[in-house]
Amino acid sequence: MTATTTHEPRTPAPGGGDGEPVLRLRGVGKEFFGNSVLRDIDLDVRAGDVHALVGENGAGKSTLMKIIAGVHRPDGGTIELDGQVTTFSSPLAAQHAGVSTVFQEFNLLPERSVAENVYLGREPRRGGLVDRRRMNDDTDRLLADLGLSSLAATQRVGSLSVAQQQVVEIVKAVSYDARIISMDEPTAALADQEVELLYELVRRLSGRGVAILYVSHRLKEIFDLCDTITVLKDGNHVLTTPTVDIDPDGLVRTMVGREFAGYFPDKDAAVVPGDVRLALEGVGNGQVDDVTLAVRAGEIVALAGLQGSGRTEVAHGIFGIDAFTRGRVLVGGRPVDVRSPRQAVRAGLALVTEDRKAEGLALGQSILATRGSSSTPSCRGPPTAGHAGSRASCPRSSSSRARRRRRSSSCRAATSRRWSWRSGSSPTRRSSSSTSRRAASTSGPSAPCTTSCAS
Known part of the structure; x- marks a missing residue:
């Protein structure tokens, strides 16, 4: 099976692809415990562009996203924002600089309203108290600007669909006056009919001049939405190309480094279902x-x-x-x-x-x-406390046990x-x-x- 996805060239957003990059990375590298996971990465992201970041698992996409988001600091290279070399000391610093990230795992409070989630930790105040009317009005204005008539500021987030919760994360990013929004596999938890809502939102943001860095494993989305594609492999920058200059088969070959015969192995004729x-x-x-x-x-x-x-x-x-x-x-x-x-x-x-x-x-x-x-x-x-019986009965090495003692929430x-x-x-x-x-x-x-x- 080959990657036979068909696509029409996406019409670039006004101003997209022209001028100086709003975000520029040069020679960015990162190591963890002596293991190099990113090496000499160059990346240019321009206003109004939807820029795809693709690669196999372990290529370094998530690490690069976290460097841009201020979660990790690079061990080498430079980050430029509007031509000025900068370093983000934290995700909050990146957000205040206009760089927001929507991670695959949502960071929402289900029992709070849309407005309370959007302005969490920075609620407008009046007389020392939270000004809920202003917060709700500001949120409704954001939703209206993005054409999201199906959402209201006062709706409880826990009552929303997964697609709508994804939208709330994006609205929260926009509320920081974000000029660059990174999206980490935003459709991973969405059903097909919900994806179009995200498509419309990405196109609307791009049309307003917001730069989108888009990480996805789904080629159809890449060719439907993105103007430019950057490929990473094993922590190295392999290729940056306009989307119109590559086809799905060529992109897959670049990602895996070889001819790719099929996405799924052929069924083994010798395997016969049993009882x-x-x-x-x-x-x-x-x-x-x-x-x-x-x-x-x-x-x-x-x-x-x-x-x-x-x-x-x-x-x-x-x-x-x-x-x-x-x-x-x-x-x-x-x-x-x-x-x-x-x-x-x-x-x-x-x-x-x-x-x-x-x-x-x-x-x-x-x-x-x-x-x-x-x-x-x-x-x-x-x-018993510590699950001593579980550890004793499992044939694990001490180092393996230590790794498994990490909290599940950190995975x-x-x-x-x-x-x-x-x-x-x-x-x-x-x-x-x-x-x-x-x-x-x-x-x-x-x-x-x-x-x-x-x-």
Whole structure:
């Protein structure tokens, strides 16, 4: 399979691509514990441009984004803003300089309103008290300027869709009078129909002269939105080119450093699905009705459908979060009555949740404790302080154990997904389900799906 994404050249924003860069990096490098992760990076970002930053995992994209955001300080090279050499001592310093970053993991308070999130920590005051009327009016004005009529300043963030929460993050960035906004995989958690909302917002910001640094693995977005593409590989700058001068196949070759035959391996004809491990027979509850399916050993079954069609609800029913009230669930040919996640785990079922942070991980605990909480037989120990039993029963080296004692909340999104999966997996697990708004694909958007796997 080749990257056959088709695209029309994007019309540059007024003023985009002309004049001096608003942000310029020269020879930027970064090391962590003697390991060089960025080497001699040059980057020019111009007002009104949507500039893609692409590369394989580990290419250095996130580190470069964090340097621009003021999270990390470079070990070498210079950063210029409007032609003046500068150094951002913190993310707040970068924001005040007009450089904002929208990270993949949201930083929002779900129980607060849109306005309270946008102006968190810098609320307008009157007579020593928060001036809520002014804060709400200013937020509504920002939303109106960006054409976001579907949002209101007083709406509670926890009631918004993931796409709308992403928009709130962007509005918060704009509220700092940002001239440069970096977006780290902004569509990673969005369903296909939600992506257009982000497209419209990016185009509107670009048209106003805001420079956008856009990180994504999805080629369709790159060619739909971006004027310029910079490719990183193994911490090195490989290529910067106008989008119109490269095609998807050429971009993939540049990213991986070789001809790329396909995004997914061919199916192994020798692998034949085995016995039925999970079967649903006419199951239903308050969200879904009359669902029948079977998952065999070694088989992957995808539940595809639009947002709200019931994909996630089926997975939650299987795992006992919203238990089925009718029909039958069979695991290994035996009927089971799963009324809670605990019962699901005992029956040999696992679930990788859609929202890893809110539902899949215990962020206040170490990775070791989170893994041990899955009742995995090989790592189970008494519920004592420090989980000594878990550490003693796991064949880990002392250095490996130390790494796993890091708090789950400090992990990157991809790492969190891996640990969410591992904490729900064990050698005895019969069936696993994972829920996502959008299937991961380099070649473009695909149907939202829930994947059930039997082992």
